[in-house]
Amino acid sequence: ELHLVESGGGLVQPGGSLRLSCAASGFTFSSYWMHWVRQSPEKGLVWVSRISTDGSSTYYADSVKGRFTISRDNAKNTLYLQMNSLRAEDTAVYYCARDYKTMIDSWGQGTLVTVSS
Amino acid sequence: DIVMTQTPLSLSVTPGQPASISCKSSQSLLNSDGKTYLHWYLQKPGQSPQVLIYEVSSRFSGAPDRFSGSGSGTDFTLKISRVEAEDVGVYYCMQGIHLPRTFGQGTKLEIK
Numbered sequence: 001e002l003h004l005v006e007s008g009g010g011l012v013q014p015g016g017s018l019r020l021s022c023a024a025s026g027f028t029f030s031s032y033w034m035h036w037v038r039q040s041p042e043k044g045l046v047w048v049s050r051i052s053t054d055g056s057s058t059y060y061a062d063s064v065k066g067r068f069t070i071s072r073d074n075a076k077n078t079l080y081l082q083m084n085s086l087r088a089e090d091t092a093v094y095y096c097a098r099d100y101k102t103m104i105d106s107w108g109q110g111t112l113v114t115v116s117s
Numbered sequence: 118d119i120v121m122t123q124t125p126l127s128l129s130v131t132p133g134q135p136a137s138i139s140c141k142s143s144q145s146l147l148n149s150d151g152k153t154y155l156h157w158y159l160q161k162p163g164q165s166p167q168v169l170i171y172e173v174s175s176r177f178s179g180a181p182d183r184f185s186g187s188g189s190g191t192d193f194t195l196k197i198s199r200v201e202a203e204d205v206g207v208y209y210c211m212q213g214i215h216l217p218r219t220f221g222q223g224t225k226l227e228i229k
Contacts, residue, residue: 035218045166045209047218059216095165102213103156105177107165 002026002106004096009111016086016115022079022096022108030054030074033099036081038092039110046092049081050099064090086115119144119212123221131229136197138224140210145190147214154213157186157195160223161206169208170195202228 008020020036036048049070050059058070069082079096093110100106120143130136146155157170168177170186173193183198197204205228210221 037218044223045211045220047216047220050216050218061217101171102154103168103171104166104211104218105168105171107167109165 002098004098004106004108006094006096006108006111009094009113011114011116012086013117014087014115017082017084018086018113020081020083020094020096020111020113022081024077024079024096024098027098029072029077034070034072034079035097035099035104036070036079037095037097037104037107038090038113039095040092043092048094051079083113086113088115091115118217119146119215119219121210121212121219121221123208123210123224125224126222127225127227129227129229130197130200132202133199136200136204136226138195138208138210140188140193140195140221142191142193142212144215146193146212147190153189155186155188155193156211156213157184158209158211159204159206160209161203164206166209200226200228204228 003025005023035050039045051070055072067085071080091114095110096108097104098106122141124139147153153173155173158166160166169180169184174186185196187194207223207225209223
């Protein structure tokens with residue numbers, strides 16, 4: 001059975017950093033592009049970033065470009081999101097998600113990131 | 118960025134009655150490969166989103182057949198033929214033709 005399990009969320013001060021992880025199981029992780037999507041009550045579902053199967057291609061939303069870095073370790077079946085220079089507006093539940101034929105077909109349970117002093 | 122606009126933003130439906138949600142995109146979602154990359158999701162209370170419909174009208178594995186999708190170009194509709202109590206939640210459309218992926222604002226379905 002497919003599982004995506006995020007971890008690493010928490011409370012951080014503005015300007016701080018966090019690294020999110022997503023452990024994948026139940027499918028061939030290295031064969032799929034992967035996404036991070038975030039959700040807040042104010043903005044709804046917002047796509048954050050996508051990474052290719054081998055990690056050579058990455059894409060970011062303008063709102064996080066230059067501050068966030070997506071990466072993956074296919075040997076460990078793990079997706080990452082390094083988040084720097086965090087702002088209050090980055091507060092959200094962050095989902096790890098799998099890309100399949102242009103849709104996002106599987107989502108993790110999410111990890112909450114709160115940016116506040 | 119492609120803007121996705123859903124209407125209505127909320128629905129209250131009697132069990133057994135039909136429901137319909139509209140989604141309009143600011144650009145055509147028809148790709149050069151002939152496919153249209155518009156997908157529908159349901160986020161049940163306390164859960165992550167789940168795929169219902171992909172590429173306008175194809176039901177995803179496990180999606181009940183009371184859900185159907187239609188549309189083309191920039192105008193799309195999700196229909197529930199007979200609403201059941203388990204259908205409560207927030208419905209989202211998402212375009213898959215361009216990055217950034219963008220979602221509609223969501224339509225909250227409640228049962229009367």
